[in-house]
Amino acid sequence: MATGESQQRWHGEDSDVNHLRGRAFEATCLAATAFALVAVLVLLLFVANDAFRPFSADVGWLATYVVTVLVPLAALAVYYYRLDDPAGEVAYVTSGLPVVGLLITGGFAVLFLELLSVFEWFALTLSLAVAGGVVVAHGRVRPNAALERLAVVVLAPVATVFGLPPSEFNWLVTDAASALGLDFGLYYRLSSLRELVLWLPYIPTEWIMLLLSVTVPVAGAAGWFVGERRNDRRDGLVVVGLTLLAAALGLVVGPLLGVGVLGWILLVTFALLPLGVYVEGVVRRGEGTSGLAFPVVAVLGVLAGALVVRYAGFAAPDPWLDWGFLTSVHSRTAADAGIYPAMVGSVMMLIVIVLSTFPVGVGAAIYLEEYAPSSGWGGRFVTLVEINIGNLAGVPSVVYGLLGLALFIRILTWPQGSVIVAGLAVGLLILPIVIISAQEAVRSVPDSFRQASYGMGATRWQTIRQVVLPEAMPGILTGTILALGRAIGETAPLLMIGAAASVRLAPNGFFDTSSMMPRQIYSWSSELEPAFRHGVLAAGVITLLAVLLVMNATAIVIRNRYQRQG
């Protein structure tokens, strides 16, 4: 208007800029960020204190281990953090790999103790290997018979593992055929290769079977991986040879160390082999080698501490969470209570979840990212599916429990609280999470990769299998492991499908009623006795959280390694 001199008002013109308000705001926001973290950390410290009871030890015991283990490790950690970042990662991985390896070893040990004998495992892997061989052979002989191969891919494992036709479906073939006036002569089911092996009059010694069915495939895969990575077949063969040699050493070393031959073979396969390959790679690259000092210092520190403690006669603490807790069954008295059957139940539930959810989730993600039409009716359907998946991810877990109860127990009449029902109910619960994270992984594969593949004449499926999936696999794995972490802690669905409050025997099959770790923890939480409330319960919580921590750390390592390369 006419007021040419009218004051334009500027921020901060009337006074000095008020820094105080901004500072206070920033501090408030920081405090809010820290609030949840600090609160949970404090609670965790309380739980850990209850579980480990460090103050039941002599002061000398604590001081000894602080000096021999904590101080050197803390010094190293500060050094890595400030001066040598790659070494920090090396230290992280070299300390973590044995832990993960030990967990897998433990998983296999539980498998052989509870589910099936080494011999049955051997028969199973052998028949699967033969089925794989048949598929490969078919691909060589008739490379163009795609549909036929599909039938072979499905039927070969069924034939070798279950027999032809499986007893439950015998009527399907014979009765249906006779109704049509055909006669296949299949009145008696053909035995599977697995059963044939089990009938063998002569069976090899257990350690040979374990070597053949566990170590050889794993070492073979590692050897192939190393060979591919370095373009050098010989390196791969060296890996295989050394692994087998180390495993065979178990004949002597295993009994000496008290883990037995079988234990040693598993340890070599799952802990020593990956650690060896990783350490060799670090040394060869010469990057961050000082990180290798971390686990060495840790082990030496523990040994030195143990020596001092024994020599000085300091009393160790009496924790709730100890070997006995991990290996014993539930008991009414707090001192004897353990989590072993529940752990087995959780592991078996995870197996069901992985087998059922992973293929479906990845398949759905591939469809939505690679095939989905973007327009027309198909496009509308896809939009509906995507919205629906987003919504399913927010459905309360207790509703999935209700679904499991209604579908699997009341309609399919599967046994209440069985491992398979628990696995499928929780599997449905994490399915949307798996799909969403797999979608992100598939989406992040650059389009140029696909164009290059199409340019060479590959079909869409070939592109997906050879280019997109391998490229997206680390992301998919990361997402899946995180989702499995969610699955292992879910409790509400377990309550709804009636998982056992506590069982004295670990489940022997997937249709057995079982308890799972969170279910067991929940039933401990309703015990009123202080020894349960502040002892057993805390130990259970720490066990569950430790498993989760290892899973999350593994996922993060995978993500970091491949993000950097990509």
Add this chain to the structure above:
Amino acid sequence: MSTETPGPDITSRPRGRAARERMYRYVLLLCASLSILVTLSIVVLLARDAVTFFTIVDPLAFFGGTEFQINRDQFGLLPLLSGTLIVTVISAAIALPTGVAAAVYLSEYASDRARSILKPGLEILAGIPTVVYGIFALVYVTPFLRAIGIPVNTFNILSASILVGIMIIPMVSSLSEDAMSSVPDSLRQAGYGVGATKYEVTKGIVVPAAASGIFSSFILALSRAIGETMIVVVAAGSRAQMLNLSEPLQNVYEGFQPMTAAMVQINSADSVSQIGFTSMFAIGLTLFAVTFLLNLASNRIAARYREEYE
């Protein structure tokens, strides 16, 4: 034409390949459709028993009843809704301001190094199983509340709600931070250009610009709090009672039974009548409908804000 010797024909497709391609497509489509099937089966299976329930119990008596006692075949939803309401309100009062403030800090103030520690930290919080939060509430927070002079019962809704609040903070903060980070930098620069301080830019520009994203994170968090089961089952007790409106503060000291906890209790009760059993599905269907609508609303709002800046 016929005299040419047929060379390797690289253009022809081997027989069956097209069919196989089609089949993979259909198998994958099947996987994707499974999610629809899951939703449908939730609705159908829950509705099946809920309908049985509603043929016996009048829906009005269910949605308007003030008494919930399965032993006496009293199925009023209002006491359970009271429990759910208290949990939602208290946890929202904790989580919404804290979550947004955390999001502001992470998105606007934090150095890269601080963010690299705080963000994964919050992600880990989101990964802790809820039964563990429940145990925190029952074994550690309730005695703590008593020690500082708050007269709570052994099972009380207050400590459960506090832990539900802490549990949903990461959800609010991470979604809100995404919304704030996607506010274009040009808007901030414009703010600085007219002489605004960082505080003024944050409060006056970033937060309003990200409002719809923040709001959508609120709704999602509320939906989580409504559906949260294990924390309330472990720590909030099993007394289904109405809100005491004459002494509002008294409510939080006592045990309540939200909808989720009631379902668990019905399912684990030793002897429960057929009708009591089906009431579980009626409650479940109500819960599903409420959370589903909230999630849908949240997605709608989030989708709208995405359009604004991309």
